[in-house]
Amino acid sequence: MNGKRAALALLLLLLAAPMMAQYNIKKLMDEGRRSLDQGYYVVALQIFQRVVGLRPDKNEAWYLSALSKYHLEDYKGAENDCSRAISIDPFIIDYVELRAMSRLREEKYDSAIVDFTHALEMNPDNCDYWFNRAYCYSQEHAFAIALQQLDYIEKRWPSFTAAKDLRQTILATQRLRGSH
Structure with a gap:
């Protein structure tokens, strides 16, 4: 009888293990999000790195790891982690945006x-x-394309002053280049 009980207990433990692991991942993700929200980027990064170590297919953990690195000004690391998240799910815009911003910073x-x-x-x-x-x-000195983009922005969002400022910077740069 003890052998059957031990086998049953082992079977129940094996069946419950994935649920416990899933629960632990969820708990870690929640803890990591709280740390990130509170500005504890190093702690958050450690938690998300632990999650991706356990579940390398968890795209959100890669993204949140990237976000932690971005806040820590590790733009190369953020780019790499975003690339991993994008490779798992290329249709989440936040992943693409963060990688773009990381690349811009680099x-x-x-x-x-x-x-x-x-x-x-x-x-x-x-x-x-x-x-x-x-x-x-x-920044790539494709001024004509940049100015076309700014034309579109200024027509669609006329109160967006940063576009006007960038236009002035580009025009001044072109004038300086033309005078040399």
Whole structure:
């Protein structure tokens, strides 16, 4: 009888283990989100790295790890973690936006343009994506394209002053280049 009880107990433990593991992952994710919300980025990063160690297929953990790294100004690490999240689910705009911003901070403007373009395909009504892409074009010295982007922004969002400021910067840069 003891052998049957032991076998039954082992079977129940094996059946419950995935639920306990899932519960622990959920608990870790919740704890990581709280740490992130409170600005404890190092703690949050450690938690999310633990989660991706246990569940490398958990795209949200990769994204939240990237967000922690971004706040810690580890833009290369944030880009890499976002790329992992995007490889798991390429249709979540937050992942694409964070990778674009990380690439912008790394001055990888050509790659950021690709990401902002992808983000605009998913949400063409986001003024910030349009502006950031125009900024990246300006940093790549593609001034004509940047100015076209700014024309669109200024027509669609006339009160967006950053677009006007960037236009002035581009025009001043072009004047300086033309005078040399």
